């Protein structure tokens with residue numbers, strides 16, 4: 001057996017927890033999950049059936065963890081997993097799955113398929129079968145602190161530009177602040193006005209907050225890659241930064257998977273509870289609204305809709321908050337069909353948009369989002385995830401849907417702050 005295969009199998013054995021084993025034994029092979037997955041519905045390719053993407057893990061479970069499977073294996077009646085099997089699943093799992101969890105919502109016996117695909121990634125990544133772009137992003141995340149190579153110098157330059165733009169001082173390394181705000185590299189590089197918008201809203205709402213110069217990255221490439229060791233290293237950096245500044249809360253910015261990773265998975269990665277509470281920026285803004293600390297004036301006349309980021313919405317439960325915020329400023333708001341917890345993924349989550357090899361496929365499956373948008377005929381689409389925003393931009397452009405404007409919700413709210421908030 002090759003070293004690569006042995007490493008992959010060992011990694012998958014390490015992921016074989018009670019949930020995986022019960023999911024494997026309860027799956028009734030009904031195939032219902034297929035129609036929930038945009039990679040299947042938009043391509044018609046049966047290999048993209050969600051549960052099929054977990055096949056390497058299922059084979060291993062059957063051969064090594066079940067009585068009949070062990071018996072069949074000992075009698076040479078079943079084919080062992082090969083290195084080629086792992087190689088064959090790389091494209092299905094990394095290019096053909098955004099970890100959006102829509103499939104997990106429809107399974108009649110409650111199998112969390114996305115949870116298991118994440119486990120398959122652990123095996124593939126340990127065996128060396130992960131997309132090169134994602135591997136490089138992981139290296140940058142560990143070595144530089146950002147998957148896109150955004151350095152502290154870049155952040156400082158962005159902060160200076162936003163200070164000039166808003167006339168507000170951005171708090172850096174303020175010990176004892178209540179909130180530590182993280183950003184995703186995609187936000188710093190692509191939507192820097194998010195930072196200025198936060199500063200305006202926080203000033204108006206008298207929120208005590210800071211940015212850490214030690215660590216400011218929200219993205220956890222270890223999760224996208226399926227490398228729990230890397231995921232733990234990156235979580236530890238957030239913990240160290242938060243502990244150094246003695247904050248009570250860490251804000252996950254407009255980034256879907258950053259939120260679910262830090263809020264739900266981080267304690268398991270590092271083996272202890274987090275010494276702070278995690279809040280998604282939508283949760284915090286909605287709290288400020290509820291407490292009368294976020295006041296807006298005026299409305300946008302545009303007919304707008306909202307794209308729920310899969311991880312924040314479906315997996316993280318941040319569904320009502322953005323709608324309550326939009327209700328403050330967008331009277332012509334309409335829901336997309338199949339919205340909220342059943343919204344269709346943008347097609348670029350889970351590391352897919354960082355993997356150039358998957359570009360053609362992610363743009364093809366954008367047809368699911370196009371169908372939703374065609375049904376409502378809106379002038380603007382709002383979202384709360386910078387990764388979705390990048391993917392939506394690509395998808396709208398690819399489909400020449402220039403009539404749909406893309407908006408970030410935090411910026412939209414900041415643009416309507418009462419008295420401009422400053």
Ligand code: SF4
Pocket residue numbers: 026027028029030031032033034051106107108109110111113
């Ligand atoms: S929907 Fe659930 S039970 Fe049916 S094939 Fe998919 S994972 Fe198995």
Ligand code: SF4
Pocket residue numbers: 036037038039049050053096097098099100101102103104113114117345
């Ligand atoms: S998590 Fe989303 S993209 Fe992945 S298999 Fe399930 S429905 Fe498809």
